[in-house]
Amino acid sequence: MDGNDVKPTGGCPVMHGGNTGNDKPVTKWWPNALNIDILHQHGARTNPMDADYDHREAVKALDYDAVKADVKALMVESQEWWPADWGHYGGLMIRLAWHSAGSYRMQDGRGGAGSGNIRFAPLNSWPDNASLDKARRLLWPAKKKYGNALSWADLIILAGNMAYESMGLKTFGFSFGREDIWAPETDVYWGSETEWLAPSEQRYGDLDNPSTMENPLAAVHMGLIYVNPEGVNGQPDPARTALHVRETFARMAMNDEETAALTCGGHTVGKAHGGVAGDDIGVEPEAAALEQQGFGWANADHQGKAANAFTSGIEGAWTKEPTKWDMGYFDYLFNYDWELTKSPAGANQWAPVNMPDDQKPVDASNPAVHKTPMMTDADMAMKVDPIYNEICQKFMADPDYFADTFARAWFKLTHRDMGPKTNYMGNDVPAEDLIWQDPVPAGNTSYDVAAVKAKIADSGLSASDMIATAWDSARTYRGSDKRGGANGARIRLAPQKDWAGNEPQRLAKVLGILEPIAAETGASVADVIVLAGNVGLEQAIKAGGHDIAVPFTPGRGDATDEMTDAASFDVLEPFADGFRNWVKKDYAVSAEEMLLDRAQLMGLTAAEMTVLLGGMRVMGTNHGDADHGVFTDRKGQLTSDFFVNLTDMAYSWHPVSDGTYEIRDRKSGAIKFTATSADLVFGSNSILRAYAEVYAQDDNAEKFVRDFVAAWTKVMNADRFDLLD
Incomplete structure (x- = not known):
């Protein structure tokens, strides 16, 4: 196995139960209710920073060398209230950094060190994290001194690096730039167990076949970072x-x-x-007395x-x-x-x-x-x-090779969820490009955008094909570990070009037209794919009776096969896309739960999810051109018809044996539309219905278009970290 070979994992690829119930004040009474809160958990209501606070700008002002020196000095300043082993806190700080980063799992990119989530439940009280509360308190003087610019997320990983350096290891590098969250990550599904360290059988199909562990989980027990140090289920072997x-x-x-x-x-x-x-050991922090x-x-x-x-x-x-x-x-x-x-x-x-x-x-x-x-x-x-x-x-046989291999693996462990190198900050960022960072070369910004748009418009491609292709390219982005997205145009490379969700035959046809346009004009294929989506969207907007331009910023680059660790991209494959009303096969979770999961990974709010889904339906971008959810007689036009017809009491709703629904005229009984649960949830869920009603109102037809354009642009630019500076 070479240095970049990561094997895929088996089992159901989607989150189980993480988007329902969760024992919230309302949903605990209705455990099957869709929990919309996960789309709003890290908003302004929890963030204590000023509205104009820019963490990247704050980090740039840090005295990196002074921070590192202070943290390294702290390693040997043993405190009476929690003495250091052999007078050195190195082992404790490494464990803190390891356990902060080690909760990362590749399947959905959640967990990890990138947000300082170990400060909150449940991670702060996992049995595997016993006494790491002491490690964080030992770091408080440094956090207090350097303030907002030094996030807890950065400080915790820096402490691990400085621990290793103070004990003689040459580390591979370090990046500042992680930004803290201010509340628990309720979107992360850690397992269905109701007790710590429950028997491993509860998360495996067959304990003798580790690949049958329930996805997206990685640890073998509830409350552990990885494996049981005593053996499988505590039995040494x-x-x-x-x-x-x-x-x-x-x-x-x-x-x-x-x-x-x-x-x-x-x-x-x-x-x-x-x-x-x-x-004789007391309870975990979340259960401890005041x-x-x-x-x-x-x-x-x-x-x-x-x-x-x-x-x-x-x-x-x-x-x-x-x-x-x-x-x-x-x-x-x-x-x-x-x-x-x-x-x-x-x-x-x-x-x-x-x-x-x-x-x-x-x-x-x-x-x-x-x-x-x-x-x-x-x-x-x-x-x-x-x-x-x-x-x-x-x-x-080669201690230097061991040290270098470890240093690189440690760097990967502690930086995997930071995304591409454009997010790295500080004076210890390695110059080497690593394939797991999903490198993308800088793109051209000097071509004639208007000329490219004109060529796309004259290409003969339908608006729905252009919109769907741009969407499929961008929807892979996940904010959990900042992977995926339209930058790099990896939709034209293996494995993405062959994913069922990308409709390979249709995709090949579209790319066969767009790639020559990129070559002729000097634009990247990535830019042309997104720009084509914008052209199709503007056509649909105009057909719907509005005149609203769709923003576009050039500069995306095109990745190559050599820049792409194809095996590690397998986990980004969509097994459902509610926005295009598609599910690959029947899963244990509902289509609407999978829609919510994808929306959260893409960084969308509930309102953005709502407006995007309604607009995608009426523009005819369903996978395979399916009719489910196309609540309009003006297919191809960007209108609010999805919401108007969804909320129209002239219709009634009836389940069909295959899991779909019929929308019938109440008077005649005639079938007007068909739908999936991912459509009707916007009328049945009280929160989503409130958003749907906004867009169904007579006075909000233009607001719907403006909101759709804003949400669309957010999706297309989600991975444009180069625009942050």
Whole structure:
């Protein structure tokens, strides 16, 4: 497996249950109600910053070197209230950064370190994050000093980087620029379990086949970042654990070599904590009393000693010198036999056989005492699994290669959800372009846009074909990890050109006309695709009786196959698109839930979702030119007819056996229209109906067009990070 080989995952590709109910004050009474709140969770109501605050501008003013120096100095400033292991907080800060970034999963791009979400429930109270509340409080002086420009999201990852550097690793780089959220991410589905660390069977079709884990999940239990360190369901078996490690890390976008590097490099420093009984540990932060002030996991036996801290329940260091980047992890793992034992807290772990005391690490609080090191079941998997073992042998033969491989994998882990390099800020941004950053070359901005529009208009393409192609190109964007979108025109490359949702035959026909126009005019294909969508939209607007221009900004580039990690784009394939009234096949979740999921990933508000869907219907852009939801006698014109007819009480609505609906004239009983649930939800859901009624009003016909154009432009420019500066 090469450095860019990430295998696809199996199972249902869409979110289960994340868009309904969620025990909100209203929806808890109606658990099947569509939860529209996820489209508005990070709006002005939660954000305390001034309306004109520009985080990118604030970050530019940071003294990057001063911030790094302060954070690095903090590593060895041990506090009496939470003493550092061996006088160094490096291991704790690495764990904080790792667990912040490690919640990322490739399937939907959610989780990860990009928003500082570990500050909020449920992540701040996951069992796997025990005592990381202390790590964040230790960082507070730096956050307080540098203020708004230093986000928690940046600071947490920077702390991990500075920890590694202070212990001797040359890191690959670091970027500032992450912007904090101010409320929990209610859009993220972490699983259906109702208890922490519930048996893994609840999220697998077959526990012996890790690929059957429910998508889009990556961790093996509710409340864990990745795998159970004691073994599958807490039962030690390194060979079996290796299979789950491989699947989990693949779902985090890591191949085998990156997985081995992260596991070995992550455990080259620091220690696990389980030296006291777990039964004596208090509740998590979200359940703690007021006087705890956001702290959780109270430890009566701590006694101001680092060695008495409690996190996973596993106890011990992995190396002889846990505050130094070296090859000690491999020395221990491969030069000793290991036997199964228990930590003082009762957790399963592995201990070396016949290790002399002078080869053991000293106690984290008392250097006069030597303590037995340990390995987790995941560590033993590196030795037992033949693929991981071979990789580790390669690392041991070339320590510099190991350090470089780890540094790159760590950089990928902590930056994967930042999107393209145009979002990176600071003086440690690597110059090298990495394929997982989805690089796109700069596009031409000096061509004659009007001339290109004229050629497109004379091309013979229908407005619906132009609009649908532009939409399909742009709809892949997901704000969760800032991947996808129209920039790069990857819709013409594998795998996107062959996706069923993109109607490959129709797409090939359209591209066969647009690509020569790009070549003739000097415009990028990406620009021409979007511009063609705008031309088709303006034609539909004019046909509907309005004269409103659609904004366009040139400068998109065209990616190549060499710039595209095709396997990692498989997860961006749409398995449903409510905006084009299409579902690939029957899924456990409804069409309207999948519509809501896509709208949230695209960064749309409920109003934007509403206006876009209604407009796409009447312009005739349904997948396969289907008639469902085309509530108009003026197909091809951008009108508010979808909403006018949806809310017209002259009609009644009737389910059909195939899951569709008929809209009939009440008097005659004649079938007027047909629909899917993704259409009728805009009349049945009280919130969406309120938006639909706005656009159905006689005085809002022009507002509908203006709002559609604004929302369309937002979608087309969603990935234009080059326009932010």
